[in-house]
Amino acid sequence: MSDIRIQKTGASDVIASSDGTLTLTIPIQIKRRSGRKLVTLPNGGIAKARPWDTAATPLQLALARGHRWLAMLESGETKSLREIATLEGIDSSYVSRMVNLTTLAPDIVAAILDDALPNHITLFDLAIDPPVLWEEQRERVKYA
Known part of the structure; x- marks a missing residue:
């Protein structure tokens, strides 16, 4: 059975006991940031965040909204924009x-x-009157 204990100090260590269990000591700290718990590593760095833990950018949110609203139209859930x-x-x-x-x-x-x-591309650049042809869209964005 696992038993996790958090201690404030100590160094990395592995201890084998006579019953065959191992005790692994890893010096980490758990800190709260923006309501989430983050693991602080011994060198002071923060463990890599999982992709789903990062907040979506405004462009990503706008794209998701656009697809959701288009799906509502196509499914017949709504009749118009x-x-x-x-x-x-x-x-x-x-x-x-x-x-x-x-x-x-x-x-x-x-x-x-x-x-x-690129940082200079805004939601306005992409959402207002986008060209129909993808090549023209790419020229407008000029990120390639």
């Missing part, structure tokens, strides 16, 4: 701009999800 705007309590032009993001080239979408777009 105006109805979605009413349900969400937001402006219908905002809804249409976010739905525009669903027409972006796959490599641009991947760059948004990987947070790899």
Whole structure:
């Protein structure tokens, strides 16, 4: 059976007992940051965060909203962008701009999800009147 104890001090150590169990001592600290627990390593660094622990960027959230709203339209859950705007309590032009993001080239979408777009590219650049052709979208973004 596992038994985890957190001690404030100590060095790394492995102790074998006569009953065959091992006691492993690892000097770590658990700190709270923004309501989450993080493991602090002996060298003072913080253990690598899991991908799902990082907050989504505004562009990623906008892309997700656009796809969700498009799915609502395609499934028949709503009849129009105006109805979605009413349900969400937001402006219908905002809804249409976010739905525009669903027409972006796959490599641009991947760059948004990987947070790899240059800092000068804004949501406005991508959502307002995006070109229909993917090559023209790539020229506008100029991240390649």
